[in-house]
Amino acid sequence: MATTTESQSATEGTTRQDDQSRQGEIFDLLSNRRRRYAIHYCKREGEPVTLGDLAEHVAAWELDKEVEEITAAERKRVYTSLQQTHVPTLERADVIEFDDRTIELTSEATELDVYLDIVPADTIPWSTYYLGLTGVGTIVMAGVWLEAVPTEVIPELGWATLVFALFAVSAVVHDVQTRRMRLGELERPP
Template sequence: MATTSDGKPTTGGPTTDESRSQQGEIFDLLSNQRRRYTLHYCKREDGPVTLGDLAEHVAAWELEKEVEEITSAERKRVYTSLQQTHLPTLERADVIEFDDRTIELTDEAAELDVYLDIVPGDSVPWGVYYLGLSAVGAIVMAGLWLEVVPTEPIPELGWATLVFVLFAVSAVVHVIQTRRMRLGELERPP
């Protein structure tokens, strides 16, 4: 059995500390809005992009303007920041390939999707929604078992079908909303 330097047995995969460290690095990488905008633009374009085009779009999104309305000073400020700071950071993380003027996502960039589940601030988290839906289903089922839920107008199978349809429709809406809110799916970043 293999052991670590302090004599403890090793496991087949990364340790919990290593996993936390890697997650911390990923969250640090994604904590910057310009880097998220860069990923969004590159995913949306689905191929190599130029630094100039990227800088224009990132500046437009940051300033909530159309690309055509961006001044050369606004574009240059973002261009310089991307070139000197953000693109090298993304390249060191092996998320992009950057050759001075052209940016392209690597295969490792797809692994970031799990960390980019964007939930709008005014919505209920899906976990809470499904918990509430489960509570409604449990109340209906308990009512059927205790014979307090009327079964003349709606038979037991109708109640069960109603609960199933609620879950099925919720799952479809959840999938559609999640896909729509991914980076690279919409014109503007979510």
């Protein structure tokens, strides 16, 4: 009996370690802007892409230019970097398949969305927003319980409905923004 428990414990420890190792690999993979741009372009296209097309778009995004404005030297620099470093890294991570002509996302690429909670520079993180909303809701509900909030104008159930509605509207806005900010959703990478 002790052997079975030890075996299960060892298996769970190995699985947890493998999950942490994979998570670290994914964060390392996504830590590079050029690889994120490559994934974005492949997702946006939705079909196999050539290394040349990928290099043009990544160079354009990096230099904040239109694809037509990219010089041969700028394209070549990005092409070489993608070919020698980034595409092999993405392939080893099983995110893409590369056959020397085309690049195609694998099913593993869908796993990356979980790690990409992109927060634009001019906004606060959603976790902070919900914490603040919880504070407001707590103050309102405490006011209702302590009869410090006028319940003649808005009944107690009305206050509770208002707090619930704030959370519901926030959740919808959060979901819409999160979907919009995913790699492959917009013309330019977020």
